[in-house]
Amino acid sequence: MERTGVARLVEGVITAPHPVLTRPAVRVDPEDTEVAAAASRLLAAMRGLPGCRGLAAPQLGIGWRLMCVDVSGHPLTRSCAGELVLVNPEIVEAARWEVAREGCPSVPGLTADVRRAGRVTVRGVRPYTGEPLTIRSDAFEARCIQHQIDHLNGLLFLDRAIGARAVHGQGGGRSRLNGNLLTHE
Amino acid sequence: MGLYAVTAVGRDRPGAIADVTRALADFGAIGDSAAITLGGRFAMTLVASAPDGADRLREGLAHRLPGLTVTVADLASRGPDAPERLAYVLTVHGPSRAPTLPVLTGLLAEAGCDITSLTTRAPGELLVAVADVGIPAPADVASLMRRVATALDGYRVALHPAEPVVM
Numbered sequence: 001m002e003r004t005g006v007a008r009l010v011e012g013v014i015t016a017p018h019p020v021l022t023r024p025a026v027r028v029d030p031e032d033t034e035v036a037a038a039a040s041r042l043l044a045a046m047r048g049l050p051g052c053r054g055l056a057a058p059q060l061g062i063g064w065r066l067m068c069v070d071v072s073g074h075p076l077t078r079s080c081a082g083e084l085v086l087v088n089p090e091i092v093e094a095a096r097w098e099v100a101r102e103g104c105p106s107v108p109g110l111t112a113d114v115r116r117a118g119r120v121t122v123r124g125v126r127p128y129t130g131e132p133l134t135i136r137s138d139a140f141e142a143r144c145i146q147h148q149i150d151h152l153n154g155l156l157f158l159d160r161a162i163g164a165r166a167v168h169g170q171g172g173g174r175s176r177l178n179g180n181l182l183t184h185e
Numbered sequence: 186m187g188l189y190a191v192t193a194v195g196r197d198r199p200g201a202i203a204d205v206t207r208a209l210a211d212f213g214a215i216g217d218s219a220a221i222t223l224g225g226r227f228a229m230t231l232v233a234s235a236p237d238g239a240d241r242l243r244e245g246l247a248h249r250l251p252g253l254t255v256t257v258a259d260l261a262s263r264g265p266d267a268p269e270r271l272a273y274v275l276t277v278h279g280p281s282r283a284p285t286l287p288v289l290t291g292l293l294a295e296a297g298c299d300i301t302s303l304t305t306r307a308p309g310e311l312l313v314a315v316a317d318v319g320i321p322a323p324a325d326v327a328s329l330m331r332r333v334a335t336a337l338d339g340y341r342v343a344l345h346p347a348e349p350v351v352m
Contacts, residue, residue, distance in 0.1 A: 016278065016311045155343075169306055
């Protein structure tokens with residue numbers, strides 16, 4: 001199992017440009033205790049970032065196929081699996097393609113219009129137990145899951161911008177999430 | 186009736202576009218236009234037709250839009266139709282370094298590609314460029330991707346067909 005992250009995370013998430021964000025993450029053993037520990041870190045980071053609805057391990061400098069989402073309470077949410085952590089997730093079905101504007105704590109200050117499936121079926125495994133899961137999601141949760149799986153494939157939402165006029169600044173300044181306390185070893 | 190390219194640049198504020206379009210409408214008719222905030226400043230480009238000459242239009246707009254820098258240029262009559270091109274969206278992002286944009290656009294020009302719209306954003310150390318690109322048909326897209334990826338080592342390059350939804 002390769003831990004490809006080169007960054008020591010103090011707080012917050014890694015921001016682009018950083019190679020860990022453009023490199024495909026590797027599959028891991030969901031029952032490995034290190035993976036379980038990373039899952040806990042990922043959840044803690046998501047809970048600690050105001051407005052954050054999902055994170056993927058590469059955003060913490062960890063090149064593993066591990067992600068979490070929680071869209072509870074978001075106004076665009078329809079399906080809601082609550083706090084969901086998945087190891088080695090894969091999209092097995094996708095339908096109802098829709099365009100919506102996305103942002104990401106790893107790309108502070110920018111948003112983009114991105115076309116994604118409005119309904120997906122995702123397979124993955126729970127950390128700790130290794131229990132297989134099949135999740136059927138739609139609307140905002142489906143979009144959030146696809147965004148995180150893109151991170152695991154080394155893709156940012158910018159790579160899916162639907163056109164030159166589809167990338168937008170957020171008030172022209174650095175967002176609160178920029179300049180996270182990240183140091184490199 | 187002359188055809189003109191008009192640009193207006195200045196401090197961004199609510200009503201800037203309304204002022205420009207209202208002033209221009211008083212002198213002629215507005216065709217294509219694009220407005221954007223660049224580095225916190227308002228910038229608008231318009232194609233307009235007007236009965237009077239460029240000098241008169243320039244003077245009139247400058248008088249009506251005192252807070253904006255306005256330019257007016259004569260446009261020649263429309264050229265021949267462009268050859269058939271395939272519509273793609275090109276995205277490049279990576280470290281913010283000065284030569285990236287000229288290298289990218291130079292490669293596209295060498296390949297005969299037509300950039301119909303281009304947006305660049307540079308928040309912090311990140312540079313993002315997204316271009317609507319017309320690639321001459323038949324297109325060797327893989328070759329173009331290889332050339333761009335080689336020239337912009339360390340950058341993420343994505344090229345995908347533009348997917349208009351036709352109703």
